[in-house]
Amino acid sequence: MNIRMLVNGAPAEIDVPGSRRLLDVLREDLGLTGTKEGCGEGECGACSVILDGQLVDACLVPISQVDGATVRTVEGLARRRAGEADRELDELQAAFLAAGGAQCGICTPGMLMAARAYIDGGGGPDEEAIREAIAGNLCRCTGYTKIVEAIAMAAGRPAV
Amino acid sequence: MTIRTAPRTAAPGGVADALLVHPGEVVPGRLKARGPLRREGPEKLTGEAKYADDLVFPGAWFGATIRSTEPHARLMGVDLDDGFDWSKVVVVTAADIPGENIVSLISDDQPVLVPVGGEIQHQAEPLVLVAAPDRSTLRAAKRAIRVRTERLEPVFDPLASDHVFAHYEISSGDLDAGFAEADLVLEGTYRVGHQEQLYIENNAMIAVPREDGGVAVHGSLQCPYYIHKALKRALSLDDVRAQVIQAETGGGFGGKEEYPSILALHAALLALKCRKPVRMIYDRHEDIAATTKRHPAIVTHRTGVKRDGTLVAQDIELVMDGGAYCTLTPVVLSRGALHAGGPYRCANVRIRARATRTNTPPNGAFRGFGAPQTEFAAETQLNRLAEALDIDPLDIRRRNVYRVGDTTPTGQVLRESVAGEEVLERAAEAAEFERMREKTARSRPPAGSGDTGNGRPLASAAARKAQGIGLALAWHGAGFTGSGEVKLASVASVELTGAGEIRILTASTEMGQGTKTIFPQLVADALGVPYEAVTIAPQDTAVVPDSGPTVASRTAMVVGGLCIKAAERLRTQVENSTGGAFADTYRDYARSHGATRIDQRFEPYPGVQFDDSTYRGDAYPAYGWAACVAEVDVDLDTGEVAVTNVVAADDIGRVIHPILAEGQVEGGTLQAVGYATIEEMKLVDGRYLNDRLATYIIPTALDAPRITSILVEAPFSGAPHGAKGVGELPMDVGAPAVVAAIHDATGAWIHDLPATPERILAALGATTTPPAPASVSPGASAGQVEKKVEEPIRRGTDPRPQGRTDPQPLRGPQD
Numbered sequence: 011m012n013i014r015m016l017v018n019g020a021p022a023e024i025d026v027p028g029s030r031r032l033l034d035v036l037r038e039d040l041g042l043t044g045t046k047e048g049c050g051e052g053e054c055g056a057c058s059v060i061l062d063g064q065l066v067d068a069c070l071v072p073i074s075q076v077d078g079a080t081v082r083t084v085e086g087l088a089r090r091r092a093g094e095a096d097r098e099l100d101e102l103q104a105a106f107l108a109a110g111g112a113q114c115g116i117c118t119p120g121m122l123m124a125a126r127a128y129i130d131g132g133g134g135p136d137e138e139a140i141r142e143a144i145a146g147n148l149c150r151c152t153g154y155t156k157i158v159e160a161i162a163m164a165a166g167r168p169a170v
Numbered sequence: 171m172t173i174r175t176a177p178r179t180a181a182p183g184g185v186a187d188a189l190l191v192h193p194g195e196v197v198p199g200r201l202k203a204r205g206p207l208r209r210e211g212p213e214k215l216t217g218e219a220k221y222a223d224d225l226v227f228p229g230a231w232f233g234a235t236i237r238s239t240e241p242h243a244r245l246m247g248v249d250l251d252d253g254f255d256w257s258k259v260v261v262v263t264a265a266d267i268p269g270e271n272i273v274s275l276i277s278d279d280q281p282v283l284v285p286v287g288g289e290i291q292h293q294a295e296p297l298v299l300v301a302a303p304d305r306s307t308l309r310a311a312k313r314a315i316r317v318r319t320e321r322l323e324p325v326f327d328p329l330a331s332d333h334v335f336a337h338y339e340i341s342s343g344d345l346d347a348g349f350a351e352a353d354l355v356l357e358g359t360y361r362v363g364h365q366e367q368l369y370i371e372n373n374a375m376i377a378v379p380r381e382d383g384g385v386a387v388h389g390s391l392q393c394p395y396y397i398h399k400a401l402k403r404a405l406s407l408d409d410v411r412a413q414v415i416q417a418e419t420g421g422g423f424g425g426k427e428e429y430p431s432i433l434a435l436h437a438a439l440l441a442l443k444c445r446k447p448v449r450m451i452y453d454r455h456e457d458i459a460a461t462t463k464r465h466p467a468i469v470t471h472r473t474g475v476k477r478d479g480t481l482v483a484q485d486i487e488l489v490m491d492g493g494a495y496c497t498l499t500p501v502v503l504s505r506g507a508l509h510a511g512g513p514y515r516c517a518n519v520r521i522r523a524r525a526t527r528t529n530t531p532p533n534g535a536f537r538g539f540g541a542p543q544t545e546f547a548a549e550t551q552l553n554r555l556a557e558a559l560d561i562d563p564l565d566i567r568r569r570n571v572y573r574v575g576d577t578t579p580t581g582q583v584l585r586e587s588v589a590g591e592e593v594l595e596r597a598a599e600a601a602e603f604e605r606m607r608e609k610t611a612r613s614r615p616p617a618g619s620g621d622t623g624n625g626r627p628l629a630s631a632a633a634r635k636a637q638g639i640g641l642a643l644a645w646h647g648a649g650f651t652g653s654g655e656v657k658l659a660s661v662a663s664v665e666l667t668g669a670g671e672i673r674i675l676t677a678s679t680e681m682g683q684g685t686k687t688i689f690p691q692l693v694a695d696a697l698g699v700p701y702e703a704v705t706i707a708p709q710d711t712a713v714v715p716d717s718g719p720t721v722a723s724r725t726a727m728v729v730g731g732l733c734i735k736a737a738e739r740l741r742t743q744v745e746n747s748t749g750g751a752f753a754d755t756y757r758d759y760a761r762s763h764g765a766t767r768i769d770q771r772f773e774p775y776p777g778v779q780f781d782d783s784t785y786r787g788d789a790y791p792a793y794g795w796a797a798c799v800a801e802v803d804v805d806l807d808t809g810e811v812a813v814t815n816v817v818a819a820d821d822i823g824r825v826i827h828p829i830l831a832e833g834q835v836e837g838g839t840l841q842a843v844g845y846a847t848i849e850e851m852k853l854v855d856g857r858y859l860n861d862r863l864a865t866y867i868i869p870t871a872l873d874a875p876r877i878t879s880i881l882v883e884a885p886f887s888g889a890p891h892g893a894k895g896v897g898e899l900p901m902d903v904g905a906p907a908v909v910a911a912i913h914d915a916t917g918a919w920i921h922d923l924p925a926t927p928e929r930i931l932a933a934l935g936a937t938t939t940p941p942a943p944a945s946v947s948p949g950a951s952a953g954q955v956e957k958k959v960e961e962p963i964r965r966g967t968d969p970r971p972q973g974r975t976d977p978q979p980l981r982g983p984q985d
Binding site: 112 | 367
């Protein structure tokens with residue numbers, strides 16, 4: 011099945027079985043390995059991406075549902091200036107780095123996308139609301155304290 | 171002793187203490203006193219970091235494991251279906267192993283693959299390996315392989331097993347005299363089950379054949395040199411042809427300490443046979459079903475105490491379930507036994523410990539390494555003693571906690587860095603323990619209101635909610651047990667390359683805890699150069715020396731100390747030659763002298779001695795100390811527990827990086843909360859029943875309490891930087907604090923972890939008649955009061971083996 015989509019602002023076209031998981035298309039067909047697999051059944055959120063503005067688990071989305079859609083992954087967060095190798099972390103990534111919100115880092119891409127969806131949806135620095143927003147994303151390292159703190163820091167600034 | 175903490179609340183307008191973290195007080199843009207930013211943080215945050223499954227090896231095949239579906243059986247044969255084209259794939263059995271069919275660790279009992287004719291010892295045991303160029307061929311090949319077995323009788327009860335992996339007895343004083351002196355004797359039996367590490371990245375390994383006939387493995391792992399040793403032995407390779415390279419590692423917690431050795435062997439065997447890179451990336455189901463768990467344990471306490479709360483006798487028996495193979499069980503048991511009395515002075519102690527074999531998947535390393543099991547029991551026992559004596563839980567700890575000059579049951583005199591009292595007071599103060607405890611006592615529903623008898627309508631949410639607060643205290647030996655570090659003789663290196671680059675070479679892995687940040691920090695400080703000027707070499711056995719495994723909270727204390735000493739030697743060498751400050755002259759020195767590498771080998775800490783054969787002496791060079799106060803809401807109708815707030819005060823010696831250290835405290839605390847409340851592994855016929863993330867649950871952000879971490883610094887003089895390690899300490903103390911809080915809320919003691927709704931409801935049912943008040947009333951006769959709350963201790967359960975014993979019961983610990 012021929013699929014066209016916009017991934018992190020760039021057009022992508024692939025020909026794969028329609029039942030192939032969005033996660034596998036991202037990781038294996040497009041080489042975007044920032045999106046991680048933790049359980050393959052929608053429990054851990056490590057594969058969270060933003061599909062047409064909605065936070066989804068990429069392991070549960072068949073690619074046939076993505077035709078014509080817009081996908082944002084962790085690779086699309088940092089800004090890269092044309093012609094420069096260095097990337098500039100967005101305010102969420104910068105807040106995670108400053109607050110200690112990433113430890114082993116395996117949940118981090120999914121956590122960032124959940125936080126991105128929350129902030130883009132108008133979420134603010136309220137702790138309970140942040141915890142609700144990331145309740146589908148498991149982290150085993152941090153106890154969530156510094157993740158919540160990082161998202162609150164980022165949410166307290168004007169959304170980009 | 172330096173305490174880098176301030177009173178809990180900063181004065182209005184005052185400067186908040188940089189080391190106090192109040193997650194509830196999230197202030198956008200607030201910055202805390204910090205070390206440098208996490209070294210590999212940007213790569214992790216942009217998705218550029220390469221974990222094992224992110225690595226691309228062109229032409230790589232996919233590997234899979236055929237596992238047993240019986241807990242105990244004889245492998246009679248492996249049949250390959252004639253209908254399948256076997257030329258498309260490779261199949262590996264035990265017969266293909268070029269070296270010894272042994273996963274090298276402490277004991278030589280675990281095979282890489284069960285040979286035909288051999289015994290299968292547990293469910294999910296590896297029997298046959300297969301690799302194919304694509305996943306669908308692999309699936310078809312797996313379906314075409316049949317194993318024939320003859321079932322044998324399994325043993326699941328660690329108390330009934332006569333195969334003893336290890337046993338210890340630690341004793342001091344005169345137990346009979348101690349009990350004779352006691353005003354109260356309390357008995358209790360505590361049980362804890364399996365716990366899964368549940369790193370979010372599953373175990374993963376990719377093996378790549380080398381041109382010299384050897385193999386390189388790239389994987390998610392904690393201990394490159396454990397795997398290196400295992401590869402050399404089973405594959406008959408030398409130091410060079412066996413190569414281990416750590417990929418970015420998505421959490422370990424002990425679960426990637428010893429397990430990756432067998433996975434690396436499997437991938438390597440397939441790769442050597444098909445001459446292609448082979449990927450073995452476990453999915454979550456396979457990871458939970460097959461990999462190691464925290465050891466289940468049964469701990470019985472018989473404690474004698476004076477009326478004023480002074481401990482006078484502790485008789486403790488510990489039985490751990492090792493699972494089917496030895497793995498690290500003797501050292502887990504050792505650490506569990508050494509911590510079993512808790513951080514308390516007691517003149518008359520006997521601790522008997524044994525670990526036995528059952529036909530369940532092997533248990534192994536998990537953060538805390540035996541201590542969370544025994545300290546849960548010790549702390550719950552002490553909280554029950556406080557209740558029986560009508561003494562405040564804080565006061566009974568103040569009375570008994572170790573102070574400088576006290577002696578432990580192994581005869582170790584605690585000469586320095588003893589901060590049990592400090593962490594206790596800091597946690598109690600920050601949590602307002604006494605005030606909150608009075609409040610929960612006033613609001614406690616009358617006895618019987620938790621009755622959930624049939625037909626009773628559910629009360630309103632508010633009416634059925636009971637609040638409680640609980641306290642626990644723990645110690646954790648820093649670094650390897652006993653003479654472990656001396657035997658290991660780790661090496662860490664600092665190199666000034668010919669190009670003028672400063673490079674750290676260690677085998678210590680980064681798995682989220684911050685190795686790659688703190689080592690450059692320590693070395694930069696020792697050399698007087700900026701943090702950015704120091705780089706760290708990849709964890710590749712072809713590049714770095716064996717600085718020991720990344721375990722036992724030893725990285726910051728032991729290997730960090732070696733890095734500092736190596737850097738100091740380098741600095742002296744350069745400055746003696748150039749006559750100028752290192753920072754100003756090292757580039758010129760490198761140009762004129764070429765590369766300079768300083769290898770620093772571990773030297774015993776002064777005055778620290780342990781005798782492995784008698785279990786006497788300094789079990790650890792120093793101890794970390796932790797106190798935890800937990801607040802809970804218990805739903806009296808459903809038995810559900812919400813842990814709402816936790817204050818954790820941890821003495822970790824000198825703090826190297828506050829944010830990373832807090833991260834360890836917060837993460838360890840939440841793992842302990844999960845252990846206390848929801849994490850439960852169920853077994854059927856020796857198989858993990860809930861072997862998926864949908865059924866083995868861990869806390870989400872909504873389940874997690876607000877965690878306030880307080881770092882206390884009581885430096886250890888043996889380490890050049892005074893650090894003691896932080897990783898495991900918070901894991902020891904959370905569960906008993908939560909259970910104490912559940913008791914405060916409900917009046918029910920939970921003796922078995924986790925404190926599930928089912929267990930809480932059962933315990934509440936048992937307390938619909940109010941519990942007997944404290945059994946020692948003022949003015950009671952001085953005679954000894956026996957209070958048997960639990961089922962009696964199993965008499966005659968001498969831990970010394972009745973049956974066969976593995977030959978290494980008292981060998982040097984190496985956790």
